[in-house]
Amino acid sequence: MEKRVIFRSAWLPYVLLLPQITITVMFFFWPAAQAVYYSFQLQDAFGMSSQFVWFENYLTLFRDSHYLSSFRVTAFFSVLVATSGILISLVLATMADSVVRGALAYKTFLIWPYAVAPAVAGVLWAFIFAPSIGIVTYFLKKFGIDWNWIINSEQAMLLVVVASVWKQISYNFLFFLAGLQSIPKSLLEAAAIDGAGPFRRFWTIVFPLLSPTTFFLLVMNIIYSFFDTFGVIDATTEGGPGDATKILVYKVYYDGVKAADLGGSSAQSVILMAIVITLTVIQFRYIERRVQY
């Protein structure tokens, strides 16, 4: 796509681009390059001495079973967050699309969690699930469930998943709702006349038509669970117990900031960057394809 009508100026476009490019270079490219550079170095905490160690930091990482387990934790966590978030929102959006009365009210009451910061969402859920004073903990105890995510790794994982999904439902919901509303009603009516029940109609017509949205949401939810959930985890489990909820981005932060291991943390950053780039390329290809529809 190109504009037919354009303006001519030797300097104006550069001036217009300058602020964006300056900030991009200063806060994106330069730091990214630095991360790559640091990842080959071994430094003490104060930066008083540094040595070039080639791939030592990377090799150490891949020898470390706990780094590898952080991959497993991240994969498990993001699959849980993405699938449960998408399923719940799909159900809610389908219902919201089908009701005639109160649709706007439901929408309003379902979308506000989007506005809650991940860290605040974490604090909220940590509070109601707090091991000794939480209100939900209290009710769980009545059902004979001993809830203590401080020590139980499955429960800790469940807690961060619940808090992350809760915050993301509104996002998924809006996209599904928009997707559902764009499906021609005549299509559904024709199927109904042919005798297809609501579930058949959903599986044979609605779901396939929603698949681009679903795929898009899958990618977005995975990116969300990779990065944006940092706040949720830092405000609740801080990666524990053990390293049961230490996802990759949390480990980057922990090693780099709390443990002052600049080289190791940077190597992890570089690996994470590679992962994000892959994800973005997948998403971009997919967008390209959809544009051609």
Added chain:
Amino acid sequence: MVENRPVRDFLAHAVLIAGVILVAFPLWVTFVASTLTFEQIVAVPMPLWPGDHFLDNYRQVLTAGSEKGSSAPVSTMLVNSLIMALSIAIGKITISILSAFAIVYFRFPGRSFFFWSVFVTLMLPVEVRIIPTFKVAADLGILDSHVGLAMPLIASATATFLFRQFFMTIPDELAEAARMDGAGPIRFFIDVVLPLSKTHMAALFVILFIYGWNQYLWPLLITTSESMYTVVIGIKRMIAGGDASNEWHLIMATAMLALLPPALVVILMQKWFVKGLVETEK
């Protein structure tokens, strides 16, 4: 349609109401806790109906912060959050609309290079380059300042894309007419492009305001003095010890104050919000 409409409607409403309750439950508990005393919360189970310490708790956090952890007043934090959210939103919109205008309405050497270099930034969330970015901020001497809070987060590929996409749909005739009237690019930008972009700017503003308000990792790292804390960081700083020794009544009051402004923005500007969300991400 042929099937039993009332039953389906009932089911749909039931599911939706269950969803709304589930989504609202943490908010309700938070609100209730923010109106109780510490002793009431710690006495398990805490009541699920608001108490009468609403004013006390909110006055305490707004003017004096928490008692055990940080004693910075939350009102200062709210101002910091507001400054950060507004500068990020306005900054991003400004630099993006300018660069999108340059990319769409001009041909110049390096155009696609610039375009792609902006695009690549999509791939680097602040979390993965956090430490070197911190170092850059330190070198620039903008740690612990409002500039430092906002500036590194201003560059945005998504906003640039949205504007680019939108400018493509502006009829060429408008630019043609402007040129025939002898208007230069700057006149055209101010008289035609800006007014036409208003809806998009409003929609983006809502999304970016929330993005800015909710920032966590970056402010956590670069703010060290209490007078620079944003409210999201303030909450984290109040959580000090074990779960029964935290001053939950004050933490929950702060949490309410932290989530109300963006939630109100979402609810009151719902139309722009939905538009902004669905369009920026596509």
Added chain:
Amino acid sequence: MTRKSLLAAFLAAAFATTAQAQTEIQWWHSMGGALGDKVNDLANKFNASQSAYKVVPSYKGSYPESMTAAIAAYRAGNAPHILQVFEVGTATMMAGKGAVVPVYKLMKDADEPFDPKAYIGPVSGYYSDSQGNMLSFPFNSSTVVFYINHDAYKKAGLDPAKPPKTWKEFNAAAEKLKAAGQQCVYTTGWPSWMHIENFSAWHNVPIGTKENGMAGMDTVFQVNSPLHVRHVAMLGDMAKKGLLTYAGRRNQAEAKFASGECAMLTSSTGAQANIRRTAKFGWSVNMIPYHDDVKGAPQNSIIGGASLWVMGGKTNNAYKGVARFFAFLSKPEVQMDWHVSTGYVPITKAAYDLTRKSGFYDKNPGADIAIKQLMNKPPTANSKGLRFGNFVQGREVIEEEMEAVIMGKKEAKPAMDEAVRRGNEILRKFQAANKG
């Protein structure tokens, strides 16, 4: 007046004020709430006592947070003059040669009186180099003690006046409490600090080679010794029997004791203030239990808490001010005031004697248990402290493995072997990064 002379007058006035202005001394600390008020109080008293210097304390979040902030600030060239660093950060600070100014040197250069021998053994030992030079200024020290709930003891038919002294007696008491229907029998704060670090010192066994790392960076962990494994296995066993309720890596356990939920607690002396405020039952502070079949036990416990480090790159004048401030903090009456009002242990012998003479311990029985425990015997190479590089990470590794045992996921032996292996990797990395 011409414009020039006006300017000159203005400049002269400006210089005059700067010459008179006090030298500001930045002090970053991690003392929140009431402790923070006390820190401000100390600074105000010092500032009022002289006019040349002004100490400005600021609260920078938790220990790891303020240390991180200071390291980053140092790299960016605007570190504070004084930084409060928790005990596990000692090795990192010490390795930052040039980034910090050793306290003994600071005091000597400024001609301020300073006697390391004034401090009790486990305190001066912890913060001195192998030649006995004090590198940082001891500030707030604590240790682990053993709390019991008298009401729960009486209910279980136990005599609170005779608290268990050994782990054997402890287990017997725990069984009785459990049998009497006590839901949470025992809980502990700071698992590694209590059950590995202090445990080792208390039993006079090493945590690592090279005098727990104090004699060199080429140290390796030894926390997989038969005694350590046996103790960790005991904890796992207690958890399985429902005698130990794990509460987390920090002080979360203290609240469980203070609320009456748990009958016994091992945690920091610092818990007393909170327990005194919230507990609705009789309780007492006791020495931590030991295994009576270990020769020489009990030895002495080690400290936790924090010390004040002086950051490098400041003016001589500022350092003079820091030295004068430290001299002020060393006064026995200042020390006693800090000890009595905060609950931290007295760190100088003079302050301890002064407090004893004041009758404070008679009025507050148990307040001197901590110092008695620290001074139980003169410290040995195993019990004067520890100095492991990146011990923030090292401690986490130990705790992760202990948690695995307490959760019943691992046996004690493989868990502690793994803790040693992973811990040593961290040590080697630290050693490599700091050799230059």
